[in-house]
Amino acid sequence: MRIESTTNQRVKAVRRLHRGRERHRTGRTLLEGPKLVETALDAGVVPVEVYTDAGGELVRRCEAAGAQVIETDRKVLESIATTVEPQDPVAVLEVPEQPGLDSERLVVLVDISDPGNLGTLIRSGAALGWQVALLRGADPWSPKVLRSGAGAHFIAPPVPISNFDEIVDAGYLTVALVVSGGKPPFDIPEGRAVALVVGSESHGLPEHIVSSCDIALSLPMVGAVESMNAAVAGAIAMFAMG
Amino acid sequence: MRIESTTNQRVKAVRRLHRGRERHRTGRTLLEGPKLVETALDAGVVPVEVYTDAGGELVRRCEAAGAQVIETDRKVLESIATTVEPQDPVAVLEVPEQPGLDSERLVVLVDISDPGNLGTLIRSGAALGWQVALLRGADPWSPKVLRSGAGAHFIAPPVPISNFDEIVDAGYLTVALVVSGGKPPFDIPEGRAVALVVGSESHGLPEHIVSSCDIALSLPMVGAVESMNAAVAGAIAMFAMG
Numbered sequence: 289m290r291i292e293s294t295t296n297q298r299v300k301a302v303r304r305l306h307r308g309r310e311r312h313r314t315g316r317t318l319l320e321g322p323k324l325v326e327t328a329l330d331a332g333v334v335p336v337e338v339y340t341d342a343g344g345e346l347v348r349r350c351e352a353a354g355a356q357v358i359e360t361d362r363k364v365l366e367s368i369a370t371t372v373e374p375q376d377p378v379a380v381l382e383v384p385e386q387p388g389l390d391s392e393r394l395v396v397l398v399d400i401s402d403p404g405n406l407g408t409l410i411r412s413g414a415a416l417g418w419q420v421a422l423l424r425g426a427d428p429w430s431p432k433v434l435r436s437g438a439g440a441h442f443i444a445p446p447v448p449i450s451n452f453d454e455i456v457d458a459g460y461l462t463v464a465l466v467v468s469g470g471k472p473p474f475d476i477p478e479g480r481a482v483a484l485v486v487g488s489e490s491h492g493l494p495e496h497i498v499s500s501c502d503i504a505l506s507l508p509m510v511g512a513v514e515s516m517n518a519a520v521a522g523a524i525a526m527f528a529m530g
Numbered sequence: 531m532r533i534e535s536t537t538n539q540r541v542k543a544v545r546r547l548h549r550g551r552e553r554h555r556t557g558r559t560l561l562e563g564p565k566l567v568e569t570a571l572d573a574g575v576v577p578v579e580v581y582t583d584a585g586g587e588l589v590r591r592c593e594a595a596g597a598q599v600i601e602t603d604r605k606v607l608e609s610i611a612t613t614v615e616p617q618d619p620v621a622v623l624e625v626p627e628q629p630g631l632d633s634e635r636l637v638v639l640v641d642i643s644d645p646g647n648l649g650t651l652i653r654s655g656a657a658l659g660w661q662v663a664l665l666r667g668a669d670p671w672s673p674k675v676l677r678s679g680a681g682a683h684f685i686a687p688p689v690p691i692s693n694f695d696e697i698v699d700a701g702y703l704t705v706a707l708v709v710s711g712g713k714p715p716f717d718i719p720e721g722r723a724v725a726l727v728v729g730s731e732s733h734g735l736p737e738h739i740v741s742s743c744d745i746a747l748s749l750p751m752v753g754a755v756e757s758m759n760a761a762v763a764g765a766i767a768m769f770a771m772g
Contacts, residue, residue, distance in 0.1 A: 404646060408759045417752035436759070443754045507769070510659035512685045516765070517650045517678070523762045524769045527749070 290359040291339075294367040298358070302339070302368040302380055308427045315383050317429045318368070321375035322346050327439030328381065329353060335379035341365055342376045355379070370431040383429045386447055389458060391419035392481045395526055396455055397446075398497060399488040400425040405519040407436020409486070412523035414440035418484070421447045421455070425488070452497050455483050462501040464493055465525050467515050470504035473528030484529065486522040532601040533581075536609040540600070544581070544610040544622055550669045557625050559671045560610070563617035564588050569681030570623065571595060577621035583607055584618045592621070612673040625671045628689055631700060633661035634723045637768055638697055639688075640739060641730040642667040647761040649678020651728070654765035656682035660726070663689045663697070667730070694739050697725050704743040706735055707767050709757050712748035715770030726771065728764040 291299060304310040305318050319325055319335060326346055328335065334353045339360050351357045369378050395418045400406045406426050410433070413420040422428055428446045449455065455462060460483035464470070476482045485501060487493030498504060507516070507524055516524070533541060546552040547560050561567055561577060568588055570577065576595040581602050593599045611620050637660045642648045648668045652675070655662040664670055670688045691697065697704060702725035706712070718724045727743060729735030740746060749758070749766055758766070 408762060411755060412758055412762050414753045414755035415751045415758045438755075438757070438759075440755045509657045511656045513653060513656035513680075513682045515680070516654055516657045517680075517761075519759075520650060520654050520762055520765045523758070524766055527766045528769070 289356070291364060292361050294364055296364075298337075299360075299364055299368060302337070302378075305380065306370055306431070308430065311383075311427065311429065317381050317383055317434070318370065318431045319379040319381045319434060320369050320371060320431060322377070324434060324439055325350065325377060325379050328379075328442045331442035333381065333384055333442050335381050337380040338377045339365060339368060339379070340377040347377055350377075350379070371435075384442070384445055387445055389419065389421060389447055389449075389454075393418040393476070393526075393529075394421055394455070394460060394481070394483040395419070395522060396421045396423060396449070396452075396483050396485045397425060397522070398423045398452075398485060398493055399491065400486070400518065402426065402489050402518075403430060403432035404436045405489060405517065407433040407438070408519040409522050410437045410444070410446055411440040412519070412526060414444035416523070416526045418526050419444060419447065421449050421483075423449050423452060452500065455485075456500060461503070463529075464498045464501035464504045465521060466498060466504045466506055467492060468506050470506035472508055473505055473525060476529055482529065484522075484525055486518065486525070489518045531598070533606060534603050536606055538606075540579075541606055541610060544579070544620075547622065548612055548673070550672065553625075553669060553671065559623050559625055559676070560612065560673045561621040561623045561676060562611050562613060562673060564619070566676060566681055567592065567619060567621050570621075570684045573684035575623065575626055575684050577623045579622040580619045581607060581610060581621070582619040589619055592619075597621070613677075626684075626687055629687055631661065631663060631689055631691075631696075635660045635718070635768075635771075636663055636697070636702060636723070636725040637661070637764060638663045638665060638691070638694075638725050638727045639667060639764070640665045640694075640727060640735055641733065642728070642760065644668065644731055644760075645672055645674035646678045647731060647759065649675040649680070649682075650761040651764050652679045652686070652688050653682040654761070654768060656686035658765070658768045660768050661686060661689065663691050663725075665691050665694060694742065697727075698742060703745070705771075706740045706743035706746045707763060708740060708746045708748055709734060710748050712746035714750055715747060715767060718771055724771065726764075726767055728760065728767070731760045
């Protein structure tokens with residue numbers, strides 16, 4: 289199939305996925321550029337549709353795996369992508385089913401609203417071996433968060449939770465990351481599942497969540513600047529707790 | 531003074547500072563929002579001009595310290611700011627003089643071109659007590675980098691260098707951060723100044739820099755994702771080396 293009009297009904301439907309509400313309604317999202325599409329494919333997640341003006345080996349792999357390939361031109365690619373200079377191809381994806389909480393190391397992200405920070409934390413969790421749970425915050429499957437995640441979504445999909453009690457009730461040792469006043473990072477006791485709880489860029493963790501945690505942890509800072517970016521602090525805490 | 535026209539010559543001159551070339555030519559940059567302006571003032575860096583439509587205590591402090599205050603309206607603020615919804619005030623600043631290399635812990639950032647990553651690394655360096663040196667990469671005093679730096683520029687100003695040999699010749703123990711194949715992080719030997727060298731998001735460090743370093747260091751990663759965001763990896767390495 290070939291489409292060259294930006295007002296084509298299918299093209300319009302893809303463009304609507306720029307909006308969170310439409311992604312939520314359809315259960316679909318956009319995946320942009322060869323690296324993300326390849327990581328998804330490698331993880332067995334096959335796009336529904338692949339828009340391309342260049343074709344090539346990756347697009348053929350998508351087609352062989354069951355994706356519908358739509359040949360198009362630069363103008364249409366630019367209209368459906370969320371980046372100013374989109375990389376070929378742009379794919380439509382059904383958001384994969386959410387896994388359950390099954391790791392001994394869990395990082396719980398609370399109210400992380402910056403897409404870059406959220407994607408970076410998902411990426412760091414996957415690299416450091418921590419499962420990621422999400423309480424509120426930005427849409428983890430938005431194109432921006434997928435971009436910052438650099439493919440980690442497909443290797444270690446984030447798990448949305450609706451209430452912090454789910455973590456407490458599941459028996460995790462809960463550790464709140466706070467800017468100051470907490471213990472330094474410690475080695476996780478053998479045989480105990482740990483949930484590291486990280487709050488938002490601007491407001492930190494809600495007080496009721498800090499007080500329902502077993503331990504508060506703070507990173508020792510030696511410099512004159514008193515706080516770090518939330519994504520950096522969360523990653524250092526994961527690293528430091530091994 | 532009050533200005534309400536977006537075509538006023540002074541307003542146009544401020545707007546030209548959005549461009550890197552103009553910042554370079556004038557030695558000036560833009561500082562947006564109360565947090566950054568306050569951090570600059572606290573560090574003794576007084577803006578040249580402060581544009582405001584709300585006035586208030588911070589603006590009075592700027593004026594008392596020698597800044598020229600220009601009262602204006604929302605429309606002008608939006609035209610001079612680089613954010614879509616600018617925070618009051620927007621200030622014009624002379625980029626402070628660059629300090630020399632004087633720390634026992636130096637992180638050298640090579641070709642970091644993403645403004646968010648660059649600002650975040652400057653912020654992490656300041657929080658963790660590492661001086662930041664810059665070899666090429668994005669303009670460290672651009673409004674975007676200042677925003678990600680969250681005020682760290684004024685507490686620990688980054689030091690531009692023009693050649694990696696400056697670091698080698700200064701006698702630092704040079705440690706290249708590489709994705710894999712390096713040693714795990716180690717405690718810095720007593721009495722030895724260390725330069726941790728961090729490369730770009732997309733290409734890592736140039737081979738000739740890695741080979742001129744004394745040691746290569748890699749972060750142990752346990753997950754299935756093989757790399758982390760450059761700003762996160764750099765911060766973890768600084769943290770891990772104490």
